[in-house]
Amino acid sequence: MVLAVIVMKMPKEKRTYCAKCNRHTPHEVLKQKKRKASELKAGQRQFRRVMAGYGGFPRPLPKGSKPTKKVALVLRCKVCKKAKSMRGFRVKRLEMEAV
Secondary structure (H helix, E strand, C coil): CCCCCCEEEEECEEEEEECCCCEEEEEEEEECCCCCCCCCCHHHHHHHHHHCCCCCCCCCCCCCCCCCEEECEEEEECCCCCEEECCCEEECEEEEECC
16 A cells, blocks of 8 residues: 655745735745743743643643644745735645746
Protein backbone atom coordinates (compact mmCIF):
# COMPACT_ATOMS: atom_id res chain seq x y z
CA MET A 1 0.00 0.00 0.00
CA VAL A 2 1.43 3.34 -1.04
CA LEU A 3 0.47 6.41 0.93
CA ALA A 4 0.17 9.57 -1.12
CA VAL A 5 1.72 12.61 0.52
CA ILE A 6 -0.56 15.57 -0.06
CA VAL A 7 1.52 18.53 -1.20
CA MET A 8 0.07 21.92 -1.98
CA LYS A 9 2.15 23.97 -4.39
CA MET A 10 2.15 27.74 -4.01
CA PRO A 11 3.94 30.24 -6.26
CA LYS A 12 6.74 32.29 -4.68
CA GLU A 13 5.38 35.39 -6.39
CA LYS A 14 1.76 36.46 -6.93
CA ARG A 15 0.17 39.51 -8.53
CA THR A 16 -2.49 40.88 -6.19
CA TYR A 17 -3.97 44.17 -4.96
CA CYS A 18 -1.87 46.41 -2.71
CA ALA A 19 -3.88 48.90 -0.65
CA LYS A 20 -0.90 51.21 -0.16
CA CYS A 21 0.00 51.37 -3.88
CA ASN A 22 -3.73 51.36 -4.78
CA ARG A 23 -3.15 48.95 -7.70
CA HIS A 24 -2.23 45.35 -8.51
CA THR A 25 1.48 44.71 -7.99
CA PRO A 26 3.70 41.62 -7.68
CA HIS A 27 3.87 40.28 -4.11
CA GLU A 28 6.29 37.72 -2.67
CA VAL A 29 4.64 34.88 -0.76
CA LEU A 30 6.22 33.93 2.59
CA LYS A 31 5.32 31.49 5.36
CA GLN A 32 4.53 33.26 8.61
CA LYS A 33 6.94 32.31 11.40
CA LYS A 34 5.84 31.76 14.98
CA ARG A 35 7.16 34.34 17.43
CA LYS A 36 8.50 33.49 20.86
CA ALA A 37 5.64 33.65 23.38
CA SER A 38 5.80 36.62 25.75
CA GLU A 39 6.32 35.79 29.41
CA LEU A 40 4.53 39.00 30.44
CA LYS A 41 1.06 38.07 29.11
CA ALA A 42 -1.62 37.53 31.76
CA GLY A 43 -2.32 33.91 30.80
CA GLN A 44 1.37 32.99 30.89
CA ARG A 45 1.82 34.67 34.30
CA GLN A 46 -1.15 32.72 35.66
CA PHE A 47 0.22 29.47 34.17
CA ARG A 48 3.63 30.03 35.81
CA ARG A 49 1.97 30.82 39.16
CA VAL A 50 -0.15 27.63 39.04
CA MET A 51 2.79 25.47 37.91
CA ALA A 52 4.99 26.64 40.79
CA GLY A 53 5.20 24.12 43.65
CA TYR A 54 3.74 20.60 43.67
CA GLY A 55 0.32 21.17 42.07
CA GLY A 56 0.73 19.16 38.88
CA PHE A 57 -0.39 20.26 35.43
CA PRO A 58 -3.26 22.80 35.74
CA ARG A 59 -5.33 21.59 32.77
CA PRO A 60 -5.96 18.26 31.05
CA LEU A 61 -3.35 17.24 28.48
CA PRO A 62 -4.61 17.08 24.88
CA LYS A 63 -5.78 13.57 23.92
CA GLY A 64 -5.34 13.63 20.13
CA SER A 65 -4.02 16.15 17.69
CA LYS A 66 -5.31 17.17 14.28
CA PRO A 67 -3.63 15.59 11.25
CA THR A 68 -2.77 18.97 9.73
CA LYS A 69 -1.63 22.35 10.98
CA LYS A 70 -2.93 25.69 9.77
CA VAL A 71 -0.52 27.55 7.52
CA ALA A 72 -0.55 31.35 7.50
CA LEU A 73 0.98 33.13 4.52
CA VAL A 74 2.28 36.69 4.28
CA LEU A 75 2.13 38.65 1.04
CA ARG A 76 4.80 41.39 0.80
CA CYS A 77 4.50 44.01 -1.95
CA LYS A 78 7.68 44.19 -4.04
CA VAL A 79 7.10 47.90 -4.82
CA CYS A 80 6.40 49.43 -1.40
CA LYS A 81 7.35 46.47 0.90
CA LYS A 82 3.98 46.63 2.71
CA ALA A 83 2.97 43.20 4.04
CA LYS A 84 -0.48 41.71 4.53
CA SER A 85 -1.44 38.29 5.83
CA MET A 86 -3.62 35.75 4.06
CA ARG A 87 -6.25 33.72 5.84
CA GLY A 88 -4.82 30.51 7.31
CA PHE A 89 -5.70 27.16 5.76
CA ARG A 90 -5.02 23.53 6.61
CA VAL A 91 -2.50 21.59 4.56
CA LYS A 92 -0.14 18.68 5.29
CA ARG A 93 2.81 20.09 3.36
CA LEU A 94 3.28 23.38 1.54
CA GLU A 95 5.87 23.84 -1.20
CA MET A 96 6.90 27.22 -2.60
CA GLU A 97 7.79 27.04 -6.28
CA ALA A 98 9.00 29.59 -8.81
CA VAL A 99 6.49 30.07 -11.61
